[in-house]
Amino acid sequence: MELLQGLQQRVSTPRLTEPAPDARQLEQIFQAALRAPDHARLRPWRFLTVAGEARHALGEVFARVALEDQPDLAPEAIARFKALPLRAPLLVALVCKITKHPKVPDIEQQLSVAAAAQNILNAAYALGVGAMWRTGSVSYHPATASALGLARHEQLLGFIYMGTPSGSAKKLEPLETKDYVMAWQDQASSQRVTGE
Template identity: 45%
Template sequence: MQALDALLNRVSVPRLLEPAPTPEQREVLFAAAMRAPDHGHLQPWRFLTVEGAAREQMGELLAEAARLQDSEVSEAALDKARNGPLRAPLVVVVIARLQDHVKYPKSEQLLAAGCAAHGILLAAYAQGIGAVWRTGELAYSPHVAKGLGLAEGEEVIAFLYLGTPQKEPRVAEKVDLAEFVSAWPGKS
């Protein structure tokens, strides 16, 4: 697949089935993530893979976080939290590792980690792997961070769900670029 094809046509694929990406495919996914723009070569990211029974444990962690957030949370919301990680055979948790640095602000490091996540999505599309970026408010819970073993200065920025597309991915819609791009006329 040509790089421009992946850049111009990647779409989210929310309905995913077994099998998960192979070890060889995963190597490509994470190698692509490592190519994210990264001033200072800080590599302000890391990844957790969650699959098999660990997805159920992650679901329980999310349900606990929902209960801590709202003691009157509905059973439907708890079930949604529990079942979230079961949407795909593989969940990649993208973690930003934000460091104090005299030259590279944390905001830039956070953007770099987001680019690493996007690299995984692009590499998944290029390999025919279905992928979707879902996060939600529970991803930012201190309880979830602790349960996933995050260190100080780390934060979850993405749950990437990966697997085999249940059906043919939709075609990317064309966007009117004029709505987003304009020339700056210079300082007046």
């Protein structure tokens, strides 16, 4: 697939089934992730793959975390949290390793991981692998990070679900660049010119 065409046509794929991407595809996908912008070469990203029975264990974590916030959660809601990781054969946890640096604030390191995540989505699409970045309250909960073994200086930024696309492809909504792109004008300069 041509790079530009892939970037312009990529869509998230919510319905995913077996098989998961194979080892060769995953290597290509993660190599793309490692080319994300990275101020000061801090390499702020780390990725945890969750597959097979580990998805059930992650579902238990999600349910436990949800109950921590909402102790009166209905049994069907608990079951839904347990089933969340089963929506794809492979999940990739996006971990941001924060390094204190005088020129690279935390937000830049988080953005670098987000850029790596976008590269994962684009590479997956180019390889014909379905993928979707999912978050939600359990993704940002400290108990989820702890259960995944994250260190105190690390943050979980969600999960990318991957597998084989199932069902019809998502229809691309046409977007006009003119609705989102405009030339900036310095208001102070323009006021001086017009005398306002």
